[in-house]
Amino acid sequence: xxxxxxxxxxxxxxxxxxxxxxxxxxxxxxxxxxxxxxxxxxxxxxxxxxxxxxxxxxxxxxxxxxxxxxxxxxxxxxxxxxxxxxxxxxxxxxxxxxxxxxxxxxxxxxxxxx
Amino acid sequence: xxxxxxxxxxxxxxxxxxxxxxxxxxxxxxxxxxxxxxxxxxxxxxxxxxxxxxxxxxxxxxxxxxxxxxxxxxxxxxxxxxxxxxxxxxxxxxxxxxxxxxxxxx
Numbered sequence: 001x002x003x004x005x006x007x008x009x010x011x012x013x014x015x016x017x018x019x020x021x022x023x024x025x026x027x028x029x030x031x032x033x034x035x036x037x038x039x040x041x042x043x044x045x046x047x048x049x050x051x052x053x054x055x056x057x058x059x060x061x062x063x064x065x066x067x068x069x070x071x072x073x074x075x076x077x078x079x080x081x082x083x084x085x086x087x088x089x090x091x092x093x094x095x096x097x098x099x100x101x102x103x104x105x106x107x108x109x110x111x112x113x114x
Numbered sequence: 115x116x117x118x119x120x121x122x123x124x125x126x127x128x129x130x131x132x133x134x135x136x137x138x139x140x141x142x143x144x145x146x147x148x149x150x151x152x153x154x155x156x157x158x159x160x161x162x163x164x165x166x167x168x169x170x171x172x173x174x175x176x177x178x179x180x181x182x183x184x185x186x187x188x189x190x191x192x193x194x195x196x197x198x199x200x201x202x203x204x205x206x207x208x209x210x211x212x213x214x215x216x217x218x219x220x
Contacts, residue, residue: 043208
């Protein structure tokens with residue numbers, strides 16, 4: 001079945017540690033996105049990638065890094081520089097970066113910093 | 115001010131009731147999306163529309179481009195409809211509303 005997978009579903013991290021969230025898609029989509037969701041707020045864009053080996057900062061990129069070495073994979077690293085990393089992280093993909101294309105979402109990773 | 119505003123924020127309904135969730139946007143858009151997020155967190159796309167009306171089962175979505183307004187209707191609501199419903203507008207990027215939390219009581 002085609003879709004987007006994120007792992008792990010729950011992640012706990014000690015303050016000061018970097019952690020990498022996985023996102024894989026087998027939909028052959030060009031564009032991939034990382035969002036952060038906090039209670040009472042809409043999804044906020046962290047990073048997006050329109051094509052392999054290229055990515056752009058979103059609205060809240062500080063304290064995060066990404067890579068796009070393969071079309072299928074877009075991992076997100078939450079670094080120790082991110083001041084409030086505890087949140088729900090959603091990965092999404094779309095066929096192209098065109099603005100009328102539907103985004104497909106992964107199941108999300110809930111990160112808790114202890 | 116958010117580019118996309120939803121109302122109400124929270125909604126509780128009795129099973130069988132007709133439900134309406136509203137979405138207003140302030141940016142130029144190419145399409146308007148309605149998303150459903152279940153308690154586990156995963157998001158499913160319900161509708162993508164740029165004009166008129168779409169229907170899928172008990173769900174109906176409408177959009178008025180001139181008024182920059184969209185509504186999501188649920189007919190004969192059921193407890194399994196309990197979820198957060200998110201409106202998203204696509205212009206040169208995706209703009210998300212904060213969501214409407216719906217609880218349908220048996």
